[in-house]
Each structure stands twice: as structure tokens, then as C-alpha cells.
Amino acid sequence: MTCYEDWTAIPPEARGAAVALGNFDGVHLGHVHLLRSLHAARPDLPLGAVTFEPHPREFFRPQDPPLRLMLPGIRARILHERGAQRIFQLGFDADFSHLAPEAFVERVLDRGLGVKHVACGPDFAFGHRRAGSIAYLGQKLEALGIGLTIVPPLTDIGGPFSSSRIRRLLQEGYPERAAEELGRPWFIVGAVAHGDKRGRQLGFPTANIPLGRHIEPARGVYAVTIRHPDGRLSRGVANVGRRPTIDDGQESRLEVHIFDTSEDLYGQTLEVSLHRLLREERRFDGLDALKAQIAEDVASARMVLSTLP
Template identity: 80%
Template sequence: MTLHTDWRAIPFEARGAAAALGNFDGVHLGHVHLLRALHAARPDLPLSVVTFEPHPREFFRPQDPPLRLTLPPVRARLLAEHNVQHVFQLPFDDEFSHLAPEAFVDQVLHRALGVRHVACGADFAFGHRRQGDTDFLRRRLEALGIGLTVVPALSDIGGPFSSSRIRRLLQEGYPERAAEELGRPWFISGIVAHGDKRGRLLGFPTANIPLGRHIEPARGVYAITVRLPDGRVLPGVANIGRRPTINDNQESRVEAHLFDFSGDLYGQELEVTLHKLLREERRFNGLEELKAQISLDAAEARAFFER
């Protein structure tokens, strides 16, 4: 897979692809459904994705809490796992946000990217103030000799699969249900940062990973697995939240304790996968009570993986 971040300088060999349009946050089963429909429509063309960075909602509402299920490097990796050959990651800035729908189709899709076929969901909207819809897209593409496949959303009894629905499941504390709609367990990727070493003093050393631009799931203690840079995957237990017992007023973060592991992880990138919320975040009457609860949490997480 080749990642392209400058739509004004697309190499010749990347032109002529079939392109799926969307944010692709999470690369969930609905996104995979769209990619498969596009490939079925034009199996003769290289499969590509046209997406945006930052997410338009991040650009228009920077004051909102972080919302991302996947950051760009992980999104690109997941798309590559689904046979996407080119990812056109368009910088979403003030200039781009003011592009008229006609300009997005003519200047970006046609002239710059040279796409030959396009696929999108029925609710896809684009251009300044989201003035372009699928009817407009069909007419404009047809005039340019470019095909369009509008793909009905993948749905179940709860409605269409969507990134918003998965975010809500995570915020409500159901990572296992989010995994069903993602097609894989949800994970947070990040660099291990130095903390206050308090976990080590409590007998449970932790790798501290800022949530950064990731959405904050329900605060509490989770059964987790952690993928190390060398490829090993180890079980553990993690707290996600602001540590109300210690009350250090720091931003919410992941504090991951890996079972039966010793080593220096500072500065390394880890993937922390959430499997089950064991309990919600709560405040304890002192560190001894907290330490006793952590022991119980660790035992429950071990039992979860044994089952």
C-alpha cells in the first residue's frame, strides 16, 4: 500500500484507480463492506481510498473531546490489510473546507487523482457546507466519464454500522460489542511515557500511554492484551481514567500492567487492546485500599483470559 498525502502531486502509477470515499475512522465492517462492493464493481482497477486528515469534525470543532477510533498510521495499515493499494489522505484545512462540490470532483478526483470509478455510502456529503450529495456526484462523474457505485449501508437489528455507533459502545463500556462491529478488538496505540512510578510502589508497575487523539472509552479497569514492538502479545490489566484516589488532576490516560513481564518499555510504541470492562472507575479511601482492589482486578483479568 502506498500513502499519498499531497493530492496535487500524485504519481502517474497511482492514477486510474477505483476509489472509495469516506473518513474510514476505525475501518469497521461497514467500511469493509464498501471496499468489497467497490472491488466487485471494478475488479480490474487498483483499489484505493480517498480520506481526510484531520477528521472534518476535528477541524470544525477543535474544542470537542477527542473522537478518533484509529489514528492515520493505524488506519492506513488496516486498509492495507483489506487489499487497498493506494490511500489518498487529503489534508483537510481551511482552503480545502471551502472547496465547492464541483471543484472537489473536477480538481481533486478527476484531474489530481485520475480516478476511474468511485464508491461511497448513500449518505456521503462533500464540498463546502456539505452541499454535494450522491445525486450531484453521479451527475458530475458521469459527465467526466467516471463510474459511481452507491453502496447501501451494512446494517443489523440495531441499524447501520457506523463509527459513531462504535464510539458510543466504547463510551458505554462495551468493548466486546464494539469488536463485533469493528471485526476485531479495539486498541489504543501510543508511546509509553514516564509516569510517577506509583504503580511500581503499589506492586503493579504500569506502562503509561496518553490517549492523545483517541476517543476516551468508559473510565475504569479493563482486561487487556498488549502488543509489544517485537510482536509478542501479553495479557494484562489496565486502568483508564484520571486516578481519582490519587487526584493528580492529569488528563485521562491508559495505565497498563502486563502480567509476568519485566523490562523497560519507555519510549516504545505499544498497542493496548481492550477486551472487557471489569469495573467502573471509583475513588478509594487511601492507597492500601486501592492496592487491595488492584490485586482483585488483576486476579479477575487473569481469570477472564483463562476462561
């Protein structure tokens, strides 16, 4: 997989693709539907995706809490796994944000990327202040000899699949429902950092992973699976939150207790998939009460995870 970031320096071998346009945060089933529809429309062309980094909302509203379902490298990987052969991850900065709709089509899509066909949803807007409409996009592309496929959104009883809907499910504590819309469990990726080793003192050592730019899901205790750098899978229990019993004043983080291991994980990058919220975060009357609750959490997580395929 090659991820192209500089739209002004695309090599000849990467040009000539059919590309889907979007932010693709989470690469959920609606995004997969878009990619498959594009491939069905132009199976003769290499399949690609055009996305943006950072997410435009992150650029325009940096003071807001993180909203990302996934980091850019993971997004590129999942897009590739879902069939995209060419991934154009365009830098979204002040200059790019001021491109007029005409410039985005002519300079970026046509001359820059050399695309042959484009697909997007019916609500796609582009260019400075999102001034470019679907009707305008179609007119400009047709004049340049580039095809366009407008793909209706994938919907269910709750409406269209969307990244914002999945974010809400995670923030409300329903990772299993988010997984249904993602087509896989939602996971947090990060390097294991040194903590205060309080979990080890309680008899449940944890790997501490900063949430970083990931959205913060509902605070509480989760049944989780862990993918190691070598591809191994482990099972465990994790806490997302600020540890109110200890009250260390630190920002929210992910603390993972991996079952049946004493492996040194410091510095390793782990993928932690959230499967079920076992309980909400709460304060306990001392460390003994917390330790007893963690033992119950471990038993609950083992039971939940025993039902996984």
C-alpha cells in the same frame, strides 16, 4: 503500502484506481463492506480509499473532546490490510474545506487523483458546506467518464454500522460489542511515558500511555492485550481514567500493568486492545485498599483473557 497526501502531486503509477470515499475512522465492518462492494463492481482496477486528515469534525470543532477511534497511520495500515492498495489521505484544511462540489470532483478526483471509479454510501456529502449530493456526484462523474457505485450500508438489528455507534459503545463500557462491529478488538496506540511510578510502589508497575487524540472510553479497569513493536503479544490489566484515589489532577490516561514481565518499556510504542470492562473507576480509602483491589482486578483479567482464542 504507500499513503498519498498531496492530491496535486500524485505519481502516474498511483492513478487509475477505483476508490471508496469516506472518513473511515475505525475501519469497521461497514467500511470493509464498502471496499468489498467496490472491488466486486470493478475487480479490474486497483482498489483504493480516499479519506481526510484531520477528520472534518476535528477541523471545524477543535474545542470538542477527541473523537478518533484510530490515528491516521493506523487507519492507513488497517485499510491496506482490508484490501486497499492505494490510500489517498487528503489534507483537510481551510482551503480544502472551501472547495465547491464541482471542484472536488473535477480538480481532486479527476485531475488530481485520476480515479476511474468511485464508491460511497448513500448519505455521502461533499464540498463546501456539504453542498454536494449523491445525485450531483453521479452527474459530474458520468460527464467525466468515471463510474459510480452507491453501496447501501451494512446493517444489523441496531441499524447501520457506523463509527459514531462504535464510539457510543466504547463510551458506555462495551468494548466487546465494539469489537464485533470493528471485526477486531479496539486498541489505543501510544508511546510509553514516564509516570510517578506509583504503580511500582504498589507492586503493580504500569506503562503509562497518553490517550492523545483517541476517544476516551468509559473510565474504569479493563482486561487487555498488548502488542509490542516486535509483534509480541502480552496480556494485562489497564486503568483508563484520572486515578481518583491518588487524585493527582492530571488528565485521563491509560495505565497498563503487563503480566509476568519486568521489561523496560519507556519510549516504546504499544498497541493496547481493550477486551472487557471489569469495573468502573472509583475512589478507595487509601493505598492499601487500592492495592487489594488491583490484585482482584489482575485475577479477574487473567480469567477473562484465558477465554480468548
